[in-house]
Amino acid sequence: MPAQEGDRATLARVAAEAEVSLSTVSKVLNGRGGVGDDTRARVETLLHDHGYNRRGSAHVSTLIELVFGELGTEWTLEVLRGVERVAKESGLSVVVTQSGDRRGPAPDWVESALERSPVGVVLVLSGLPDESVRQLRVRNIPFVIIDPAGDPPPGVPSVGAANWSGGMAAARYLIELGHRRIAVVSGPDDMLMARARLSGFRSALDAASIALPSEYVRSGEFHRESGLEAGRELLALPEPPTAIFASSDLQALGIYEAARERGVIIPDQLSVIGFDDLPVAAWVGPPLTTVRQPTAEMAEQATRLVLGSRDASAGTQQLRLDLATELIPRDSTAPPPPL
């Protein structure tokens, strides 16, 4: 498809303002080498400022990019499954990259992805540097973030789970079982989803007029090790909780271990609820009560969003989708022991 007249004029103006040739602008657009970093950044900023969007290209890609900050837990695999499923329906293949960390991909990723001209990009991390957003926007490559843990940059579409309601459902379930001494192990304070789960949990306790003493609130990474550490601290308190809400299944498994160490029986002496519903949640002993996060569905929705938005207007680019969470009762929760 030839560039439209308006586009050509824009490119000429950008070249003039950046004091480079049209061919340099074209190199930047096509992710080719031979352009210094400063020049590249200047041209991209100008393209972005002029609202340039590339409309179509002779090259029809069949690749979709999936970028993880961490190839961490089984959660990762659920995401991959969801993206694979939708990609396959659409006759696309998935390029999987582990890049950077949860705050954003490494700087070299965008360059190498651009060379592949993907149909779209699904990012599983908590943020995307403005620089990357600009690079993708200018080339009209749609992208979406799954479960942003920080505030996604304005206008970046994202798909997540209803974390707040999930935290609330967990607390309500424990309250209905009769618990009053309920502790929580939260995720990292800088991750929005962790804050949302904690806040939903707090709201349910507030509504039931149950106090949440500060020593009952712990936080750490979503990993098992953090749950183990927090579990040890909580069970060592003079008045230990009768129930703990962990913000991830892996944290809950750490609490299981802390309970084993002290000879505390789950659920007779301690109730534990997790979050995620990884396959392992159903496999441990006792099987873990948890808040199911529809991970594979989130990944499918994100992929559909990216594919559907190829020709979408700026309006749908603003989309934020939160899929419902669901409490899955299993055997790690019971009424509190008699006082």
Next chain:
Amino acid sequence: MPAQEGDRATLARVAAEAEVSLSTVSKVLNGRGGVGDDTRARVETLLHDHGYNRRGSAHVSTLIELVFGELGTEWTLEVLRGVERVAKESGLSVVVTQSGDRRGPAPDWVESALERSPVGVVLVLSGLPDESVRQLRVRNIPFVIIDPAGDPPPGVPSVGAANWSGGMAAARYLIELGHRRIAVVSGPDDMLMARARLSGFRSALDAASIALPSEYVRSGEFHRESGLEAGRELLALPEPPTAIFASSDLQALGIYEAARERGVIIPDQLSVIGFDDLPVAAWVGPPLTTVRQPTAEMAEQATRLVLGSRDASAGTQQLRLDLATELIPRDSTAPPPPL
């Protein structure tokens, strides 16, 4: 790089024998459309029979293909991690496909992979149809199979674990603890790695003159459900075993559940050993004694093999690499209960 004189002559001869034009032969080589399935197969067979290997191409790909028969368990994730690591070192990106089942990829996969002209292909499945082998060979795309569960086709390079020694190590460990009533849950009979684990296990028992009654030998899929079923049967025997060797960690978790159901305490009344050393093995209660399979390392080696073999002679293509397994003692094993 232009085709060499000898190549051109070969292509002309193939075109003549297949009664098609040279341009049709070229279409087949480049994975382009417009050629009927029969013609394509005829041309490929002739190219293969004439020993044609494409030598280089103008297009330098930066993609490596990773194909899974199943996106199943956490084992999958370990493989992905290993391949990602080596790909990144080499500046390559990984296209991940779930295709077909463990016997081989779906027929359409090869076509779509060929369009991407990958640098190499890593397959995680138990077999590869002759047709696919021929298609990859003719285009000089190196490939390797990770942990083939059946006999790999002749000349197909593969990377696996020392399954036989692993099975033997598990049995020896149980024997040294004093067990004599030892049962085994094997994997699917049609998978070579399952047979190797069982055979190593049998050899250790034989060497110690310990009988293995046929009711102590069960088999099923590598999944948890099979372990649960086999565990229920074994624990219901008039003379139940005091130790069980499961051929996968997930089977071992099924045995944990069967033991819980009957109130059998692990390890006091029953010792359990798994195979794989998935992360979950260390997380369950009690932490699982298991045979570590160096999955990520196997994936790394497979990827290196594929990258290194780009210019390798036919000799190194025959390579079969078995990485060592290692017994990881944890808390699910103990001496047998007194009679």
